[in-house]
Amino acid sequence: MLEAEFLVRRPASRVALSLSVEPGRRLGIFGPSGAGKTTALEVLAGLVVPTSGSVRLEDVLLTDVGPHVPATFVPPNERCIGLIAQRPQLFPHLNVRRNVLYGKGVLPMEQVNTLIERLELGSLLDERPSRLSGGQAQRVAIARTLARVNKALLLDEPFQGLDERLRRELLDLLDELLAPLMIPVVMVAHELELVALFADDLVVIADGQAVGVGSVQTLLREPPTISVASYVGYTNFFALDRATLIGVRPDRIVPEALPRAGYVAPVSIRAMRDVGTGVRFRLQLHDQEVTVTFPDDRLATQADPQVTLLDPPVFTSDGVFVRRWIGSVIGRDGGRQER
Amino acid sequence: MAYRRSLSVWASLAGTIVIWLVLVGPLITLVAKIQPSQIISALRAPGAFAPLGVSVGSAIIALGFLVVAGTPLGYVLARSSWRGVRLLEAGMLLLLLMPPLVIGLLLVFMLGPLTPLGQALGSIHLSATNTFFALVVAEVYEAAPYYVLGAQSAFVGLDQGMLDQASLLGDTPRQRFFRLSLPLARPQLTSSLAIAWARAIGAFGAVIIIAYHPYGLPMQVWTTLNEVGLARALPYALVLLVVSLPLPLFAYTWSRRARG
Numbered sequence: 001m002l003e004a005e006f007l008v009r010r011p012a013s014r015v016a017l018s019l020s021v022e023p024g025r026r027l028g029i030f031g032p033s034g035a036g037k038t039t040a041l042e043v044l045a046g047l048v049v050p051t052s053g054s055v056r057l058e059d060v061l062l063t064d065v066g067p068h069v070p071a072t073f074v075p076p077n078e079r080c081i082g083l084i085a086q087r088p089q090l091f092p093h094l095n096v097r098r099n100v101l102y103g104k105g106v107l108p109m110e111q112v113n114t115l116i117e118r119l120e121l122g123s124l125l126d127e128r129p130s131r132l133s134g135g136q137a138q139r140v141a142i143a144r145t146l147a148r149v150n151k152a153l154l155l156d157e158p159f160q161g162l163d164e165r166l167r168r169e170l171l172d173l174l175d176e177l178l179a180p181l182m183i184p185v186v187m188v189a190h191e192l193e194l195v196a197l198f199a200d201d202l203v204v205i206a207d208g209q210a211v212g213v214g215s216v217q218t219l220l221r222e223p224p225t226i227s228v229a230s231y232v233g234y235t236n237f238f239a240l241d242r243a244t245l246i247g248v249r250p251d252r253i254v255p256e257a258l259p260r261a262g263y264v265a266p267v268s269i270r271a272m273r274d275v276g277t278g279v280r281f282r283l284q285l286h287d288q289e290v291t292v293t294f295p296d297d298r299l300a301t302q303a304d305p306q307v308t309l310l311d312p313p314v315f316t317s318d319g320v321f322v323r324r325w326i327g328s329v330i331g332r333d334g335g336r337q338e339r
Numbered sequence: 340m341a342y343r344r345s346l347s348v349w350a351s352l353a354g355t356i357v358i359w360l361v362l363v364g365p366l367i368t369l370v371a372k373i374q375p376s377q378i379i380s381a382l383r384a385p386g387a388f389a390p391l392g393v394s395v396g397s398a399i400i401a402l403g404f405l406v407v408a409g410t411p412l413g414y415v416l417a418r419s420s421w422r423g424v425r426l427l428e429a430g431m432l433l434l435l436l437m438p439p440l441v442i443g444l445l446l447v448f449m450l451g452p453l454t455p456l457g458q459a460l461g462s463i464h465l466s467a468t469n470t471f472f473a474l475v476v477a478e479v480y481e482a483a484p485y486y487v488l489g490a491q492s493a494f495v496g497l498d499q500g501m502l503d504q505a506s507l508l509g510d511t512p513r514q515r516f517f518r519l520s521l522p523l524a525r526p527q528l529t530s531s532l533a534i535a536w537a538r539a540i541g542a543f544g545a546v547i548i549i550a551y552h553p554y555g556l557p558m559q560v561w562t563t564l565n566e567v568g569l570a571r572a573l574p575y576a577l578v579l580l581v582v583s584l585p586l587p588l589f590a591y592t593w594s595r596r597a598r599g
Contacts, residue, residue: 047503076506089504093522102518103508148508 006053021184028199226319413490435484439544489531526594533590
């Protein structure tokens with residue numbers, strides 16, 4: 001189990017976090033740029049000494065710093081924590097083989113060879129990093145980190161700068177390679193989709209502190225506050241009445257009236273544009289303007305266009321989550337009743 | 340329009356060539372003035388090669404010392420988070436800015452035979468005045484800031500993420516220095532070494548104060564100029580150039596290639 005509770009105070013920033021990851025679980029740390037995500041990973045890896053706090057891995061104290069605590073600090077080279085960073089950071093003076101075998105604690109050659117084969121690096125072993133493409137370099141970085149005994153793994157926006165297809169492909173590969181390891185994994189990203197695809201649990205951070213903690217599904221569907229909702233993809237909030245607000249996530253809108261699936265709302269189309277992969281609409285939904293992409297232009301053909309917000313979260317006027325709007329039926333008097 | 344642009348290109352090119360000619364003028368003059376027969380006759384004189392041997396030998400030893408002691412110092416200046424390191428850096432900058440003649444004078448006060456350090460050297464049969472050892476010392480002091488500050492700049496330029504990755508892969512700080520920092524900094528370290536070589540072999544200001552004897556090439560040029568005249572001094576100047584330039588030129592070419 002990886003457990004940490006720490007404070008990092010710097011002249012221009014402050015990061016205070018508490019997190020715990022069970023073996024075999026994956027924690028995503030998600031938040032905007034500059035929120036303190038990378039600092040959190042650096043503390044776990046031992047690359048930054050926190051102002052105060054502790055880091056514990058498999059019941060071994062790696063960091064323990066504070067005004068009344070004698071400092072304990074295990075240096076990064078003794079932590080057995082792997083890090084796959086944004087950039088591959090391959091050593092340019094060594095070929096791929098020597099990059100993969102660099103350092104201590106390397107697995108037996110048989111296992112390394114299997115890893116090399118799985119990552120399709122066999123034909124690149126004698127190449128210098130400067131001759132590799134972005135995707136190949138990131139594969140080597142993955143091989144280099146996984147080719148040794150790791151007690152925990154950290155991923156710092158590992159596929160930044162790669163195209164969508166390659167990113168998905170590498171994520172699937174990493175998913176498959178990590179499954180048998182049963183170690184705690186922490187992934188930092190500022191793309192929600194990547195975290196949602198990879199992590200089991202999520203910590204949403206903003207301005208250096210956790211604003212939401214829970215399973216990925218819970219935080220996406222039932223964000224505890226409007227502030228957290230705005231970080232996890234909710235773009236608009238409209239007032240249902242004086243005491244209630246409904247959150248709108250564009251990827252949770254369908255272009256038809258499905259009263260049993262969520263909140264049905266009439267819309268007016270402000271603009272539409274075919275963007276190749278679908279049709280992007282600018283819609284007026286109550287007092288809010290929402291931009292959403294649908295697979296086709298079906299909505300434009302409706303006489304009175306309506307959309308359904310699939311089980312949207314409902315908040316109090318103070319911005320606190322109350323429940324999900326499961327569905328609504330039209331009452332006998334013609335009014336809408338929530339199910 | 341095209342005519343004007345081409346005129347402006349030619350004017351820039353002509354200007355560049357004129358400035359270049361003015362700056363390398365002394366070198367062109369030397370090559371134009373000197374006759375092959377002068378070089379042959381100068382080098383045939385008894386003991387003509389002695390200053391060359393002295394200069395090359397002392398510069399090699401000075402550079403060896405600088406590589407061993409100056410490389411770690413450059414690394415500390417570049418990567419230490421200790422606040423006092425800026426004071427060490429200031430010391431190196433002062434050494435760089437100090438006129439070599441002043442360095443020579445101060446070395447006399449520091450290492451002269453009557454000083455504590457001079458006496459300590461004496462006890463191991465070394466003297467820092469008018470000896471080969473003194474020449475090496477003078478060259479070390481004249482060349483050190485060029486190498487140490489160059490090494491600092493080489494180590495500052497290393498990618499911190501890459502160094503962190505090496506630590507996470509199990510490297511101790513010492514292993515990381517030898518396996519990663521040093522190889523990555525090598526092109527720039529070589530350039531700095533080449534500059535230090537040129538400074539060491541051409542050292543004169545500090546040398547004339549503490550190591551008048553034995554004659555290295557710069558002292559030979561100086562004494563020949565004073566005692567015989569300009570024409571006889573020129574061949575030695577050419578030899579000095581021939582000896583001091585190949586390493587910098589090689590290092591420049593190699594480090595450019597290494598950096599791609």
